[in-house]
Amino acid sequence: MIDWNRLSEDEFRHEVRTFYKKEYPTRLDGVWHHLTWDESRDWYRKLYEKGWSAPSWPVEHGGMNLDISRQLIFNEERLDVARGPDFVGISMLGPILIKYGTEEQKRTHLTKTLSGEHRWAQGYSEPGAGSDLASLKTEARLEGDEYVINGQKIWTSWALDATHIFVLVRTDNQAAKKQQGISFLLAYIKSPGITIRGIRNLTGRPAFCEVFFDNVRVPKSNLVGEPNKGWTVAKSLVGIERLFIGSPKHCQFALDRLTRVARAKGLDSDAGYLDDVTKLRLDVEDLATLYAHFVDIVRRGEELPVEVAMLKIFATDTLQLITEKLLEVSGESGVMTGGATFGNHFIDPLNMYYMARPTTIGGGSNEVLRDVLAKQLLASAS
Numbered sequence: 001m002i003d004w005n006r007l008s009e010d011e012f013r014h015e016v017r018t019f020y021k022k023e024y025p026t027r028l029d030g031v032w033h034h035l036t037w038d039e040s041r042d043w044y045r046k047l048y049e050k051g052w053s054a055p056s057w058p059v060e061h062g063g064m065n066l067d068i069s070r071q072l073i074f075n076e077e078r079l080d081v082a083r084g085p086d087f088v089g090i091s092m093l094g095p096i097l098i099k100y101g102t103e104e105q106k107r108t109h110l111t112k113t114l115s116g117e118h119r120w121a122q123g124y125s126e127p128g129a130g131s132d133l134a135s136l137k138t139e140a141r142l143e144g145d146e147y148v149i150n151g152q153k154i155w156t157s158w159a160l161d162a163t164h165i166f167v168l169v170r171t172d173n174q175a176a177k178k179q180q181g182i183s184f185l186l187a188y189i190k191s192p193g194i195t196i197r198g199i200r201n202l203t204g205r206p207a208f209c210e211v212f213f214d215n216v217r218v219p220k221s222n223l224v225g226e227p228n229k230g231w232t233v234a235k236s237l238v239g240i241e242r243l244f245i246g247s248p249k250h251c252q253f254a255l256d257r258l259t260r261v262a263r264a265k266g267l268d269s270d271a272g273y274l275d276d277v278t279k280l281r282l283d284v285e286d287l288a289t290l291y292a293h294f295v296d297i298v299r300r301g302e303e304l305p306v307e308v309a310m311l312k313i314f315a316t317d318t319l320q321l322i323t324e325k326l327l328e329v330s331g332e333s334g335v336m337t338g339g340a341t342f343g344n345h346f347i348d349p350l351n352m353y354y355m356a357r358p359t360t361i362g363g364g365s366n367e368v369l370r371d372v373l374a375k376q377l378l379a380s381a382s
């Protein structure tokens with residue numbers, strides 16, 4: 001087993017880049033939407049065989065055990081690589097099971113999640129509980145050795161492709177604070193009583209779903225962590241997620257595509273375009289500096305401060321501005337579904353524009369994060 005942390009950061013980056021260049025299927029080049037299981041199965045298998053499905057997981061669970069610097073490099077280098085349904089299982093559930101799961105839960109799910117045999121959906125949001133997630137109403141009643149779940153989840157990504165779902169459920173209605181009565185349960189998605197309905201997004205793909213629970217029975221042993229402590233389990237990854245979303249690579253990638261399209265359209269020397277793109281470029285430079293600041297904090301082994309929300313807001317707002325400009329500069333070929341060729345490059349401006357829209361919602365909506373910053377930083381400074 002190779003210890004990737006022994007390579008220098010440059011050597012490791014080279015290794016990852018070379019692998020992707022050589023092995024990434026050309027049929028997926030330039031694809032920016034999240035892949036279905038059918039689209040990604042072969043590529044997923046290749047990553048699994050290489051032992052590269054789970055960069056952050058410990059080696060004993062089949063991961064690469066990368067330190068945080070190399071995880072960031074790994075994430076940055078795969079930005080040109082479309083993501084499949086692995087994201088929820090590997091980036092979200094895996095680390096939670098490794099930290100809070102029982103030995104049986106780890107044995108049952110970790111290896112099968114790596115191989116793609118178990119594919120996960122995240123059942124957190126509800127029609128009345130999104131930003132204010134702790135208001136969730138889906139409930140689970142303990143009956144003997146089983147929990148009985150009733151309620152509805154929404155915006156559940158890839159539920160149609162998933163084999164399993166992890167759900168936040170209310171197990172105590174009397175708790176003093178709404179965060180205190182919530183538990184974290186695992187369920188087989190084909191359990192009797194679960195109904196899934198796809199929701200088409202702007203791109204026309206059924207990327208997320210509604211999931212209904214009607215007297216769904218799951219064994220008590222599917223509880224992760226302690227009863228009524230699900231909030232702590234669910235929130236354990238929030239800071240690091242904001243750091244990943246805040247990487248300047250997304251914006252650098254979009255800026256690169258903007259530059260290629262502008263060149264193909266003969267706008268290189270257009271004063272108006274240059275003015276706009278220079279402002280965007282400077283924002284991306286600032287973003288890279290801010291990102292480096294937070295990466296240093298993590299490298300020193302310190303907790304990420306609440307200010308990391310600023311990085312997430314800045315990165316996603318900037319990505320939206322760049323993709324808006326990209327769409328504008330692309331002209332009529334930019335609004336063609338499925339992309340077009342600009343110069344020698346195949347680029348899909350409309351899809352990039354669409355994909356940038358929800359980034360200001362995921363990982364905590366930017367409006368809510370601004371509230372958090374105002375309350376926790378500005379209020380304490382005044």
Ligand SMILES: Cc1cc2nc3c(=O)[nH]c(=O)nc-3n(C[C@H](O)[C@H](O)[C@H](O)COP(=O)(O)OP(=O)(O)OC[C@H]3O[C@@H](n4cnc5c(N)ncnc54)[C@H](O)[C@@H]3O)c2cc1C
Pocket residue numbers: 121122123124125126127129130131132154155156157158208358361362365366367368371
């Ligand atoms: C691409 C995508 C994938 C997703 N995948 C999943 C998934 O797999 N599983 C899952 O459980 N959920 C998923 N979600 C749902 C996501 O977590 C919610 O959309 C998010 O929590 C926001 O909740 P909401 O949509 O109910 O909006 P709301 O909370 O109703 O917010 C609506 C608007 O009001 C603003 N707002 C709300 N409260 C405040 C406030 N206090 N102050 C100021 N402004 C406020 C928000 O910023 C937003 O602009 C996904 C969402 C997206 C976009």
